[in-house]
Amino acid sequence: MPATVETTPSSNILLKVENLKMHFPVFRGVFRRRVGQIKAVDGISFDVIRGETLGLVGESGCGKSTAGRTILQLYRPTAGSIILDGEDLSKIHGKALRHRRRKMQMIFQDPYASLNPRMTIGEIVSEPLEVHDTYRGKEKSERVAYLLQVVGLNPLYAGRYPHEFSGGQRQRVGIARALALDPSFIVCDEPISALDVSIQAQVVNLLEDIQKKMGLTYLFIAHDLSMVRHISNRVAVMYLGKLMELADRAEVYIDPLHPYTQALLSAIPIPDPVLEEQRKRVILTGDVPSPANPPSGCVFHTRCMYAERVCTDKVPDWREAHAGHWVACHFAERFIKTRGD
């Protein structure tokens, strides 16, 4: 059994992301010249601890999905390293990389788009097994049956096509596929946002169940903080390709140090009319700037109510404001509440 989630970072780091950059070139004009680049991910660093769920939150377009995909080497990073189990994935290629994929998997946002409509779910789930040649013949079909059972689907459905299933059921197929190779790390790319609210909980529960049972580590991507509150051990907040804040769940929700996090939090309605009325709302003004032309200094300064001169000039360091609480804000200390309040 894997260790249960620790609240403090230990040496038991599964994934170490350092200064990860993913820039996409932009071509324009008559000659299709490269005129610039979209800095989808622009130098993020964090660790993922074995067995935990790290929530990665940000508005759409902030680069969180790109970050997830780059970590899985679906895009080759522009810079930085991704060290999984002590091995830098960005340095390996081809067959070796495909081999490493057994350790890391992904669950996709849209269960309708992520299953090949022309393959039965049995084929979908067994494809990883075939590719890596881990199971054969009867073992393979038993494995598929087992996996389907694990995600709560009747193994008899293996011969059915995705279009016969509902969204939630399809997402389970996606999960079964992700589990097929016994990975240790799964990127969940907004796995529930496309589902009906009634189904969301079921899928989240299933993910938690599996995590416990199989000792998985999740990077759970979501676009608002409320989604990851339940499942995450730690939460990272991303804005315009950069990490703003990373801390334990409790810290983030109770004691956010970054104005952006505060703004996000304030947008979550509280299911209590009295508290809701008292809730101090931080309204974000303006649009998210283009990642092709991000603001100087702190990328958030254009929308930050606390912004000062220094925010325009200087990129804030990504620093540990206090133990286990990382933040990228010049004035993070101002927001630290004293413990025990």
Add this chain to the structure above:
Amino acid sequence: MMRKRTLATMITTATVGLLVLSACGPQSANFAAGFKSKDPTTFVIQEIAGGPATLDPALAYDSASGEILQNVYDTLVFFDREKKSDLVPMLATEVPTVKNGGISADGLTVTFKIRDGVKFHSGEEMTVEDVAFTFQRGLLSAGSNSPQWLFVEPLFGSTIYNDIVDQLDPDGEKGLIDNRDGLKAEDSGALVGLCETVKSKIVADSAANTVTFHLAQPWGPFVTTFANMWGSVLPKAWVAANGGWDGDCATWQNYYAPTADELNESGIGKKVNGTGPYKLKEWGDNELILEANENYWITKPLWSGAPTGAPKLKTVIIKYVEEFSTRFAAMQAGDADMIQAGSAQDWPVMDEAVGATCDQDGVCTIDDAAKPLVRYVNQDVSNRTDAFFNFKINTEGGNDFIGSGKIDGNGVPPDFFSDVHVRRAFAYCFDWDIYIRDVAQGEGQQANNVMLLGELGDDAKGMHYSYDEAKCAEEFKASTWKSEDGKSLWDTGFRLIVGYNAGNTMRQAVAQIFRDNISAVNPLFKVESQSLEWPNYLEAYQGKKLPFFIIGWIEDIPDPHNWTFTYTAGAFGGKQGMPQELKDQFRPLVESGAKEIDPAKRTEIYKEFNKLYYENVPAVLLAQTGGRRYMQRWVNGYYTNSLYSYNYYYVLSKS
């Protein structure tokens, strides 16, 4: 579809009804009664697409060019109406004969007296120099694409190509034929000398107003040769002014064997300055317009009943239309006065609109007073399509027409037809009756000899082949061919391909009659017919690759020599690869036949020739098929002369 059919039927009925009403005038014996053209001075004819290759009379040798030339230029002598062997004087004042002194007693000198006061379209008067220059230039600019061999042969005697350059290259070893660059490289003294020789053979005498030709040998049909398009007279100054040869002996080689574009660029091939009844108004890409020469010189009819003065048809529009159904629609709509059928295959459809029928003698009957067309049936023709054997099939670079190339049931050896039994077998297997019935619409007669029916030398009582399956089988069994393992041709079988040019339904039918009849004699004998596109056909034909070829010949001059020479040595004989010993048998007969002036003696010579031809069967002589012509009933004055290129518009008019 059925509804459409009813509609069309209704429309047809309605139209016929209208025509009946309009025809309800007083009926005259004239078949044209009641049919009036909207525009009686404009004649519209629609012909098969193509059009003239060139309008230079020295080079033109196709009927589309001939049609124009014979209407815009005049010749020294011309045919007497429909009679192709009788001549009338035209630009000459009399037809030279021995009797009137125009032909010397030895037959070697022919003198034409030239008419005075004839003016070219441009207004200059025609001189004897113009006449002499026309024929000197013709000889010197010949080349094998031109008709000039018809003059070269009598003036210089028979040579390898019957071309002027043979005088410098008698065996064809230098390859000067059609080769101007080669000719230019020849010794200039020799070139000038040759030109002077030509000038000495064609001499103008302005004092006597005559032009004299000095022949190399007596030549019976010499005067007749001048009656066709290659006898058209051009003005010398105009030729030089339009980029042609100016008569200078030092430069003639630069004008030898001109290509069509050279002629057209220089103007002579595209412009016309003749003395004829029509002027060229416009030569478009798909039509050609002639306009009347209002100052036409003829004041006395050429033959009794012939017109004089300016032509009645003021404009003649010749349209070149690819689609037969389009041409026919124009005829039905009354927009065309005459159209050309694609082949006899198109006759029955035109018959549906025919109301009157005339024969060669001009006797007409009215079949249906309401129908607008008149047809002239059983017209004289001067051409025939025959099937020729190739004695020495060219296999260089492979030859698909003869399959495996040996007797094994899947091909024939290259010298397959050198076996006379095989040739005879083929001849016995051709069904003339079905050919005449189906292909010639019943209008035709089996050929007796190489020359046309009724022509001097033609022997109706002579031997000829007829369809006989038993004899066909017998001859095949008599063949000396054996397969490699010693089996006879009859037991082994053979396979060969008969090629014909695509689109020619007549040749296609001939090929298929051979195919069907021969395989009926023995299923092992496979004769396949294959249509070849023109360039391919030409290549295979000229490369002597076709084992058996079907091709037609149009008589140039009404004389058997035009056939005997062509069929044993000229255009066709040369392509047949006949063995030398066979050629040597024919040659003296052909040459003595040409030189002999006495018709009785000639007949004897040709009798011998015909017997030899029958015994050796170098070709299966098919049938002389009748021609037809369809036109609106309002066209007057039509008759056929089989040596005309289509129509002589001067004699036509419309009511």
Add this chain to the structure above:
Amino acid sequence: MINYIIRRLMIMPITLFGMTILIFLMLWILGPSARSALYVSDIPKNEAVMKGIITKYGLDDPIYVQYWSWLVGRPDPDKPGETIGGILRGDFGYSRTFSRPVMELIQLRFPATLELTLYAFLPIILVGVWLGVQAAVRHNQWIDQIARLFSIVGYSFPVFVLGILLMMIFYAQLRWFPVERISDWVKMADYTKYTSLVTVDAILNGRLDIWWDAIRHMVLPIITLSYTSWAAFLRITRSSMLETLRQEYVTTARAKGVAENDVINKHARPNALIPVVTYSGITVAYLLGGVVITETIFNFPGMGSAAANAAGGFDVVTVLAFTLVTGLILILANLIVDILYAMLDPRIRLG
């Protein structure tokens, strides 16, 4: 959008270059003796002369040398200092079918085809677009059903059968509409040919009789040439219009109480016609191909009938030149359509 058009213009030379290569490769298949028509008008009968011509004009040179000669011409061996051949110089060789240089033939035949193709758009727009809009507005009513049936049947009827039947009924029998391009009296008529487009020249000369004559001659060819396109336009307009009518802004307009006629004419139709404009590029291609059969049937003296004649006589040098020229026209037409499309549709920024 400007960028897009500039880019298109910059790619065009590459496409044109490719087209010349493709055409030249077809010439190459022919072999040197057939290629001789590029430089000499007659097929030499004599093998020695043929060989001489092949050497003289370098018809057995390496392919790239010949391509270059074909493109820009080569020194004329007969006239020192002059150039012969070269399609860029307008020398496409000699048409053995028509006994004249191909370029001259193109100049003679092009205006007729241009005129025919331009007028062919009239019924396409009248019938296709108008009927298409009606069918969509009266979706599933009888006019829609008839339009549908018409479009399917129209598509299925072979052009050459229809053309000949039309000619037999309306020309040979009823004599309503003549064939060819103009009547014989117009050929003799005295009027200035500014453009060689008869209808345009007729108007410029103030000769309405000539104009009417030319129009009458074009009726049957236009119907034959364009009826399959009516069908195609009909279905495109119909489905595009249906799609537009389902759009929210149309519903909104209706909800706001805009009169139904205005909804259709001002709101829906302009947008529905955008795909129709794109389709006209394909239609130009179709019409330019269709002239081959139509012109042949109606003896209309354009490039199509000339190409058919030339192809029938295997005068490949001529056919290839025609193909190249029609290809060029098509490319230009497509460019215009693209520009129109970009101008019409504000949504696209193709840069």
Add this chain to the structure above:
Amino acid sequence: MKSASESMTPLSEEAIPLREIGKLERFLGPEFYRIFRGVFTNPLSVIGISLILFFILVAVFAPFIIPPVKNADPFMIPRDGYAAAPLPPGTKWLRRPPELPFWYTPLTGSDEWVHIFGTSSGAWDIFYGLVWGTRTAIIVGVIIEGVTLLIGIIIGAVSAFYGGWIDEVLMRITEIFMAFPFIFAALTLSAVLTPRLGKGIWPPTIAIIAFGWMSYARLIRGDILSIRERDYIMAARVVGVSDLRILFKHIVPNAIYPTLVLASMDIGTLVISFAALSFLGIGTEVGYADWGQVISFARNYIGVFSKYWYIIVYPGIVLVLFVLGWNLVGDALRDIMDPKMRGNVRR
């Protein structure tokens, strides 16, 4: 440790049954089933399918419908003589008739062949030409369509998959081929090829193929480009599927359908193109059993429609029905696939 199945207690969602689905739908897969259902529930397209099936049956059973003449090439139309004037339907066959088929005597009570549809100009039997011409039409249609499709798919797939300069070059080439009006180009290439290959089905077939693949290449390229971005392709890459397997197992099977549908609709058009080239005098050997030949025999006799209607009506009906069959199905397919199919026309 509990077993997996125990630990995963069925969730409430399990109560939602799977969508009811027929065996056919399962067998065909979703998109194909949708197309299939669309085609088979539309009465017009059912007529179309029946027509197509009818023609396929005629092609397959041609030797039983009208057997070839003894010792003759079955693909050459037999001639009853060489006469120019057509013979009306029901005229007795005089010269070398084909063998009697099994159905003839029972059905007609006669043991003499007649020209069922008459003869065309040249005494060619129309019925024979149409029946065996169906065989040619299907063979030619399938060859052209198959090869065209293959070329289109390979070029489109390579172009989309490799992208970059390969894509750029291939698309430029595609554009060049598209730059010529189809009939002009096909006419030209046939004219160039015929002297090389001889008359037959090959010159027009090759010419139609050479200038017919571009629309498929473009369509499939576009579809592959859009499918390439789908999540399930990402998913396959995540599990480590190789590029080649992704292309052929995931991308092509999903991208190919619109192209296949477009292709199936084109067969009717192709046969017309083939016949059109035949009409212009370019194509098979005279007398070869193809519909273009039968119509071109009739060409000169359409002028007297009231008398010789049968030489054009029967071939006309056959050609129109064949094309109509494909168009009816195509129309239904297009409605199903719209708007993707829009703007694909070639003739």
